Each structure stands twice: as C-alpha cells, then as structure tokens.
Amino acid sequence: MKGFVKHALGPQGVELRTLPEPTPKEGELKVKVLAAGICGSDIHAMRDERSTTMPVVLGHEYVGQVTEVCGDVGDFKVGDWVLSLPACYSCGTCEICEKGLLTLCRERKSIGSHVNGAMANYVIVPAKYSFHVPNGEKLSLDELIPFALTEPLACVIRGVYEKIDVNPGDLVVISGPGIMGQFAVQAFKSRGAYVIISGLPVDADKLDLAKTFGADDTATSFEELKEKVYAKKAYGADITCDCTGVVPSLKNCMNLIRPMGTHLQLGLFGGEKEFRLDAIFDREVVYVPSNSTALSSWDITLRLLAEGKLQLAPFVSMKTPLDNWKEAFDAVLAKKVYKAVLLPDNSFDK
Numbered sequence: 001m002k003g004f005v006k007h008a009l010g011p012q013g014v015e016l017r018t019l020p021e022p023t024p025k026e027g028e029l030k031v032k033v034l035a036a037g038i039c040g041s042d043i044h045a046m047r048d049e050r051s052t053t054m055p056v057v058l059g060h061e062y063v064g065q066v067t068e069v070c071g072d073v074g075d076f077k078v079g080d081w082v083l084s085l086p087a088c089y090s091c092g093t094c095e096i097c098e099k100g101l102l103t104l105c106r107e108r109k110s111i112g113s114h115v116n117g118a119m120a121n122y123v124i125v126p127a128k129y130s131f132h133v134p135n136g137e138k139l140s141l142d143e144l145i146p147f148a149l150t151e152p153l154a155c156v157i158r159g160v161y162e163k164i165d166v167n168p169g170d171l172v173v174i175s176g177p178g179i180m181g182q183f184a185v186q187a188f189k190s191r192g193a194y195v196i197i198s199g200l201p202v203d204a205d206k207l208d209l210a211k212t213f214g215a216d217d218t219a220t221s222f223e224e225l226k227e228k229v230y231a232k233k234a235y236g237a238d239i240t241c242d243c244t245g246v247v248p249s250l251k252n253c254m255n256l257i258r259p260m261g262t263h264l265q266l267g268l269f270g271g272e273k274e275f276r277l278d279a280i281f282d283r284e285v286v287y288v289p290s291n292s293t294a295l296s297s298w299d300i301t302l303r304l305l306a307e308g309k310l311q312l313a314p315f316v317s318m319k320t321p322l323d324n325w326k327e328a329f330d331a332v333l334a335k336k337v338y339k340a341v342l343l344p345d346n347s348f349d350k
Helices: 040-046 141-163 179-190 201-212 222-232 247-256 278-282 295-306 322-333
Strands: 002-006 014-018 028-037 061-069 081-084 122-126 130-132 171-175 194-198 217-219 237-242 257-265 286-289 316-321 339-343
Touching: 002 322, 014 322, 028 081, 028 141, 040 322, 061 122, 061 141, 081 122, 081 141, 141 179, 141 257, 141 295, 141 316, 141 339, 171 179, 171 222, 171 247, 179 194, 179 201, 179 237, 194 222, 201 217, 217 222, 222 247, 237 247, 247 257, 247 278, 316 322, 322 339
Parallel strands: 171 194, 171 237, 194 217, 237 257, 257 286, 316 339
Antiparallel strands: 002 014, 028 061, 028 122, 028 339, 061 081, 081 130
16 A cells, blocks of 8 residues: 655655555554545654654544454444544553543554554554544545544634633634634634634635634734724633644734633644743733543534534645645645645545
C-alpha cells in the first residue's frame, strides 16, 4: 500500500512510500481509508514543531470502511463506516484514561504522530476508541467524505461544550474565520451565544460564510471589533476564543475580554512564542486550553451531526488523490482552502 511518511527532520523529511499492508491484532479494526484531512498539526509535524516517532504515516483525521476485524471488536463488523479518536493507543488504565481523556495520558500514542496514521490506503485502530458514522450505510461516498472533518469538529465541541460554561446571551468573540473558527461559530450558536467573529480584510468571504452559520456580526480590524464588542457589552466579551494560534490574535482577545471572563484557546501555537502573561493576570481571566478530544466529545459531536445541528460538507474545499499530497499541503500552507482531504484509495464500490 501507499503511505505518506514523516521519516526525517525538516520540512523535506516527508515522502510517499510503498509500505506493507497492516494486520489487525486483538480488538483492532483494519480500515480502508476513504478520506484523510490535512490538519494544522500535520504541518507542525512536518516542521518538527510537534512530537513524532519517525518514521510514521501522518494523518489522524479520517473516515474509512472496516475491511477486517480481530477478536472482540464489540458491534463493529466488516463494511461499517468508522471514525476514530486519534490518541487511541493510550494506556487505557490510568485515572486519566478512565475519565476518557486519552490525549492527556502519559503513555499516549496517537495515530499519525506516534503510530501509523490515516494518510495511507489502510489504518489500524482499536475498536474501543472508534465510532460508527451516523447512518453511514445509507450515505454515498460523496456524503461520507466530509466525515473526515469530524475530529477537528469534535475538538471544538470539547472546548465549547465540555471545558467552559456558555450561557444564552453570552457575548462571544471568535478570532480567526478558518475552519476551527467556522466550527466554533456553529458550536457557540447551538448553545445560544451572541457571536462576533473577526478576521482580516482578506477574510471577507470567510466572514460572510460565518454569517450563514449564525454569526451575529463580523469585524475585519481590531478597532472595528472593539467598537462592536463594547457597543454590545460595556465591560467586554464574556468569552473570547482564539482559533488561530497567532500571538496578535491572543493579544486582541485579552484586550477585549471582560474582567473574570473566559478565554478558550483552540488554536495551536507551535513552538515557543513571546506573550505578556500579565495580560491574563490583569483581568483575572479564566484561560482554558482545549487540546484535542475526549471520548465524551465524540458522543456529543456525533449526536449533534445526526440531529443536523452542525455541518461539515461546506468546508471540504479540496479533494485530491494521495499522490497529489504536495499540492494539497501547499494549498493548506497558502491558506487557499478550509480543509484539503487526501483520497488514498479509489477502489470503493459503494
């Protein structure tokens, strides 16, 4: 089979390789990958800003079909369409894992960074940390592909639904109209918040799209954002949410949040950054980072998707064969797409 491998340090330390097909062990599923999304953390891995165990097949955002099972895999069977929590090789027995917080386990091993991931024809995943695609058997391949975006959506849902309190009418400022910001708009609106999303002048189309998902207002400069925030609430935003991982964005959030407000950090900064920590101290901000997903996040996310309260399909802006990985990564780096997905296998007959 083919797999896109990080094999050496540096951005050039990646290549498409021919690899042996994997074999599932007890409790595992062998999954033929229909689509694998390119995540910002894959970019960080290429740049050595994220821990990887090389050589390793990249990719943790995926949707695929079970082709083989081994041992006790619960109610999964060959032919099922599935998704998986990335940190699926955590120890499973510590108090962190028992709470479903596998990403935070000391022994965490995630697909795509520590064990072979989904940018390949096949991926092996434990059944106990995998999930059925809602109504997957009834969906066409085109309808299934957007489910490769479920994992980043679940990351947002964990933050908005599980890590912080959101009350109807709360003023929320979302910084960054990329895919995480678009998901955050949907999530906060589903909880009844008043949402202002900000970006740059070049983000006008993205901000317009956010309005179609319920954003109450938009801004393309800090001054415009400041005016709209304080016109709505005299003390500032109840909640700020940075979806960029860029320090100036975080600074803007700290300048607009009310005293004792809540800041939700969804963007990954990558590497060391300079930031005045007293900006958090000054207003006694509750700073809440949300790293990846918990098991419970997937239950909430899949329920909301099944109920039609969240959308994935509008954000699949590039679909291309795995052979064209460079074109897809370049599009992500140039911010030309919301989400690029790689299609490793064209042999699906559904």
